[in-house]
Amino acid sequence: MSRVDNEPTPQDDAARAGWLYYVGGLTQDQIAAELGISRQRAQRLVSRAMADGLIHVRLNHRIGACLDLESDLTARFGLIRCRVSPNLGVATDPSIGIAAAAAAELERFLRMPSPLVIALGTGRALRGMVDAMSPIEAEQHRLVSLIGNIAPDGSASFFDVVMRIADKVRAPHYPMPVPVISPTREENAAFHALGPVRKVVELARAADVVFVGVGQMSNDAPLLKDGFVSRSELDEMQAAGAVGEVAGWVFDSSGKYLDFGTNHRTGGVRVEPGLSRPSIGIAAGPSKVGAIAAALKSHIINGLVTDEPTARAILDL
Incomplete structure (x- = not known):
């Protein structure tokens, strides 16, 4: 049954409490008084606003240790761009900690007035980046996927990001209409022989800037977890x-x-x-250190958004 009155939902209450706390600067006691609830409930609502992703926090102060790590990584690997986010602690998913910095990096390109072709990979880190983005009118740009968006069961790949970004920026977008990994070489070649696929491939190859995740190939490989490769193939x-x-x-x-x-x-x-163009890796976490370092060595990526522990581990290799 649809709602026919204005009674707030629990998420409405959480959003209002989060707004009052993070934007209005009210204390939890003041929020409780404003909403006519107990302090304990106000505290729970503020926590829920953050946990449900209703609030995005961006740090406007560049921490000195992070700046030093950015400088060291840039010098070591000859990077075009580097952003290092503060450590959120071992109990937090690293992709959450770098999402805001990655979003800011992508928004920097989206705000450029000259038309760009922006090519995008996929994965959890890039999906976090998109979730942390602010809506932007960027119709002058074109967004294109680097990777197939068809999963082994024929469904759309869950972590595909081109469609999600397009919803936020209102830009023309070009999904890659092929399987992530085809069962045979012949099937892969047949897909790539199709005219519409060739056009998307040509657009992706001519991209002005690239944003990609970096996946590890250890036993917790994303390709294995998401069903794109078998255990024997890994x-x-x-x-x-x-x-x-x-x-x-x-x-x-x-x-x-x-x-x-x-x-x-x-x-x-x-x-x-x-590549002479920006190719920016969005990745963090202990399991990804070796993969990120290898991609930096060969300049598959010439830019990086990561966090403090990952940056230190890469430099220590």
Whole structure:
């Protein structure tokens, strides 16, 4: 049954409490008085506003330690761009901690008046980036996916981000209408022979800026967890030296793409090492350190948004 009155929902109350606390600067006692509730309920509502993603916090002060890490990473790997976010602690998903910095980096390009083609990978970190973005009118740009958006069961890939960004910025967008990984080389070639696919591929290859996640190829590999590769396929690629992947394309510890395994059947466009254009990796977490470092070594990515512990671990390798 649809609501026919103006009675607030629990999420309405949480949003109002979050607004009063984070924007209005009210204390929890003041929020309780304003809403006519107990202090304990006010505290729970403020916590829920944050937990439900109703509030996005951006830090406007650059912490000195983070600036030092950005400088060291830039010097070590010759980066075009580098952003290091403060540590949120071991109990927090690292992708949450870097989402706001990643969103700010993408918004920087979206606010440029000259038309750009912005190519995007997929994954949890990029989805967090999109969720943290502010709506922007950016109809002058075009958004294109680097990676197929069809999952093994035929459904849309859950972590595809092009459609989500397009909703926020009102820009023309071009999904990659192929499987993330095809069952055979022949099927992958057949998809890429289609005219509409060729046009999207050409657009992605000509992108002015690239944003990608960086996946690890350890036993918790995103490609395995999301059902794109089997356990035996992962074992074979690990034996061949696989440590990471970008847009589904797997590489070794030197950042060299493997001529092996699912790389023969991966849909979409590979990010080539040594691009002169920005190719920005969005990734953080202990399991990703080796993969990020390899992608930096070979310049698959020439920009990075990460967090303090990950930055330190990369520099310590």
